[in-house]
Amino acid sequence: MEYIAALHLVLRGKLEDRLKWSFKVYDRDGNGRLDRWEVKHIIKIIYKIKMRNTDMNMTPCEVCDRIFELVDQDNDGQISLTEFMEGAKKDKWVMDLLKLDVNASGWFIHNWNKGP
Secondary structure, three states: HHHOOOOHHHHHHHHHHHHHHHHHHHHHOOOOOOEEEHHHHHHHHHHHHOOOHHHOOOOHHHHHHHHHHHOOOOOOOOEEEEHHHEEHHHHHHHHHHOOOOOOHHHHHHHHOOOOO
16 A cells, blocks of 8 residues: 555655655655765666766765755755755755656656566
8 A cells, every 4th residue: 555655656746745755765864864874876877777878077075065055955965855845845856866756658658568
């Protein structure tokens, strides 16, 4: 049931709810803050998923540094949920990079004929 609720949220939820859910997924240790290790981990995964067909001239470390410059408002080396949401809403680049955005219909069409 939790899987279905999460899938519904990602596919049809409000932006704020999707950002909260993305943050929760990214917060690997569950402490309510994202540190540089967690953000770098996210970036590496995002590069594998999204950036294959994108001209990205930055390394994952450079992307992490830029995210912290833009989002870590109190410069404590961690990103809180509030900072994450405000940063994503203020900066389109951050939003596009960090928002877990799923094109379910595109994935389904692409994988339909592949079979199990």
